[in-house]
Amino acid sequence: MSLSTRLFSIVSLLFVCLSGALAHPGGGHEFMGHFDALLPYKEDDERVVFKGITRDQVKGDIPISEKAHLAATHILDPRTQKYSVLALFVEERGENPVIYADTNGDKSFSADEKFVLKPGGDDNPYLWEVTVQLKSDDELFKTVPVFLRYFKSFKTEKMGPDDRLFQQTTSVLARGSVEIDGKKVVVVYEYDADKKKVDFRAGQQGMDLNGDGEVDMSKMSPESTKVKDEAMVYRVGNAYYSTKKADISSNVIVLTEREAKDYKRLEVDMNKEFPEFAFTDFDGKKHHFSEFRGKYVLLDVWGFWCGPCRQELPYIREAYRRFGSRNFTIVGLNTDENLGVSSMKKALSDNGMTWTQGEFKSVSEFLGTGLRVNSFPTTFLISPEGKVLSIGRTDKDEPDLRGKDLLESLDKILPVM
Numbered sequence: 001m002s003l004s005t006r007l008f009s010i011v012s013l014l015f016v017c018l019s020g021a022l023a024h025p026g027g028g029h030e031f032m033g034h035f036d037a038l039l040p041y042k043e044d045d046e047r048v049v050f051k052g053i054t055r056d057q058v059k060g061d062i063p064i065s066e067k068a069h070l071a072a073t074h075i076l077d078p079r080t081q082k083y084s085v086l087a088l089f090v091e092e093r094g095e096n097p098v099i100y101a102d103t104n105g106d107k108s109f110s111a112d113e114k115f116v117l118k119p120g121g122d123d124n125p126y127l128w129e130v131t132v133q134l135k136s137d138d139e140l141f142k143t144v145p146v147f148l149r150y151f152k153s154f155k156t157e158k159m160g161p162d163d164r165l166f167q168q169t170t171s172v173l174a175r176g177s178v179e180i181d182g183k184k185v186v187v188v189y190e191y192d193a194d195k196k197k198v199d200f201r202a203g204q205q206g207m208d209l210n211g212d213g214e215v216d217m218s219k220m221s222p223e224s225t226k227v228k229d230e231a232m233v234y235r236v237g238n239a240y241y242s243t244k245k246a247d248i249s250s251n252v253i254v255l256t257e258r259e260a261k262d263y264k265r266l267e268v269d270m271n272k273e274f275p276e277f278a279f280t281d282f283d284g285k286k287h288h289f290s291e292f293r294g295k296y297v298l299l300d301v302w303g304f305w306c307g308p309c310r311q312e313l314p315y316i317r318e319a320y321r322r323f324g325s326r327n328f329t330i331v332g333l334n335t336d337e338n339l340g341v342s343s344m345k346k347a348l349s350d351n352g353m354t355w356t357q358g359e360f361k362s363v364s365e366f367l368g369t370g371l372r373v374n375s376f377p378t379t380f381l382i383s384p385e386g387k388v389l390s391i392g393r394t395d396k397d398e399p400d401l402r403g404k405d406l407l408e409s410l411d412k413i414l415p416v417m
Contacts, residue, residue, distance in 0.1 A: 028257040030244060031185075033178030035140060035251050038191060040131060040147035040169040041204060043217050048073055048148075050089045052162020058088060060109030062100060068092040071164045075101070077134065078144055078172050079193040085134065085146075089164055097150060101132045103143075117150060126152045138196045140251055144172060174198050175215075176246075176253045185236060187253060188215045188224075189246055200246040202227060207234040207241070219375060220391050222267045226374040233262045266370040268391070270398065274299075274382050277366045279333065279358035282345050287356065289331070290386070296328045296414055297382040298401070301373050303335035304347060309377040315406050317352055322407065326414040327384065330355040333363050335376065381413070389413065 050071035055064060057072070064070070069091045074083040086102040088109055097117040100109040120129035128150040133143035147169040154165050174191040177184045190203030206215035206224030216223040225232060231242040240263050245254035266275045278288050289299075300316060302309040320330050334357055336344060341359070348357060367373045379401045381390040390409070392401035399409035 028259075030257070031178045031180050031241075031255045033176050033185075033187070033253040033255070035174050035176035035248060035253065037175045038141045038143070038145055039173045039175050039188065040145045041171045041173050041190070041217065042147055042169055043219075044171045044204075045147075045149075045167045045169050046076065048075055048083075048166050048168050049156075049159060050087070050164040050166060052160065052164075053088075058109065059107060060100070062109050062111060062114070064090060065092050069162070071162065075132070075146060075148070075168050076170050078146065078170060079134070079136070081170070081194075085132075087132070089150075089166075091164070097128055099130055099132060099148065101134070101146075103133065103135045117148075120149060126154070128152060136193075138248075140248060141174075141196075144193050145169075171204070173204065173217075174246075174248065178253055178255050180236070180239075180241070180255070183211065184213075185241075185255070186213055186215055187243070187246075187255070188217075189243075191248075197248050198246050200227075200243040201229055201231060205232065205243075207236070209234060209236050218393055218395065219378065220268050220371070220373075220393075222265060222269075225265075225372040233258050233264070235263055235265075235267075264369050265372055266366075268371060268380070268388060270388055270390070270396075272388055273386050274380065274388055275370070277363065277370075279366075280362040282341055282348070282357055282359055287358070292329060292331060292382075293386055294327075294384050296326075296384060296389075296410075297380075298328070298330045298410075299333065299380040299382060300330060301333045301335065301367060301376060301378040303376060304339065305336055306376040312377055312402065312406075313351060313353070315403050319406055319410055320355055323410050323414055326417050328410065328414055332357040333367065334358060334360050335367070336360060381409075 050073045052071050055070065058064065071089040073087055075085045075087045076083050077085045086107060088100040090098040099115045100113050101115060102109060103113050115130045115132050117128040117130040120127045130148050132146045132148060134146060136142055136144050149167045151165045159165065172191040172193050173188040175186065175188045177186050186208035189198040189200055189205045191198055204226050206217055208215050209223050233240055233242045240258040240260055241255045242258050244256040245252060268274065276288065276290050278286065280286050298319065316330065332355060337360055379392055380388060381399065381401060383389050390399040390401055392398060394400050399413065400406065401409060
């Protein structure tokens with residue numbers, strides 16, 4: 001090898017290394033990054049009720065006004081999935097509410113275990129939020145976050161006058177970033193707070209696709225999904241990437257470039273045309289979704305196995321009865337894998353579900369690999385032109401498609417014939 005050729009090779013190698021990407025024979029590149037924080041996964045939460053208590057029941061040297069209302073409970077610890085973290089709620093007129101959390105497990109409260117709630121949802125006076133940080137012995141992450149949302153003045157039938165209603169997150173995401181072509185791409189993976197690791201081939205994960213520095217974890221977002229034994233491919237502009245390595249112990253993330261043919265996801269969003277698909281009903285008749293063009297369609301992904309789906313049935317039935325004369329219909333995509341055709345037909349008849357129903361085997365790939373539906377029920381409202389009018393994401397100001405609100409949304413949207 002000549003001196004000039006050798007120098008050219010060295011310079012080329014240095015350029016590749018400095019760019020953060022390693023070229024491979026197949027034309028792909030790898031990009032390295034690191035983890036930087038743990039985040040509460042806000043799409044996964046549970047209700048928790050703080051029970052009213054008196055001042056003498058509080059252990060610890062913390063200042064509490066005689067006029068303050070006190071309530072306490074055990075919140076869920078994401079590390080153990082047990083309700084084991086003692087928490088005290090302090091509410092006083094004219095002051096921001098406060099939570100004291102026993103972050104070190106000594107069964108008492110101290111000043112450094114105080115977390116102040118702030119108004120949430122456009123300064124809604126009835127909605128308050130806070131993130132409690134539980135202490136951790138992880139070398140990389142020193143605390144594990146738990147997000148709590150307080151619903152002021154809201155009570156269920158079983159709550160007493162001194163009880164307070166909250167929702168809290170139950171799982172955690174590990175966030176990191178990878179530099180690609182001079183830009184940082186944020187990634188998140190479900191974090192096992194007990195084993196202190198992530199598995200990029202399982203659980204909730206996501207990648208920032210629009211460059212805003214956040215990963216949209218909401219339903220049907222193309223930036224996130226739940227994976228099972230797969231390396232999920234994401235589209236960032238005109239490029240495609242998947243995770244090759246995500247290791248907490250070495251604090252290393254490696255993304256690898258993929259080809260366009262590897263991207264199987266069907267992206268669905270407001271005002272976009274809903275993708276065409278074929279399905280077979282329980283009478284064996286084949287359909288294409290496009291045959292319902294010209295009508296408003298409520299596309300309902302559901303199953304008898306799903307409790308929330310069964311709770312929605314009375315409202316779905318009423319919508320079909322009430323709005324059928326207003327250019328409206330329903331198409332159900334069933335997810336009961338273990339019920340035979342005859343059992344399903346009887347169950348549908350017994351429940352008054354007379355609208356078109358797609359059999360699961362005929363839509364499993366479309367729902368799983370294409371749409372990436374992983375929460376149930378998932379419902380879409382489609383216009384006569386085939387465009388998405390709502391996915392029911394009320395946090396994005398879309399028309400609500402649940403319960404009585406479904407009927408109100410349809411009454412506003414559908415034309416009066």
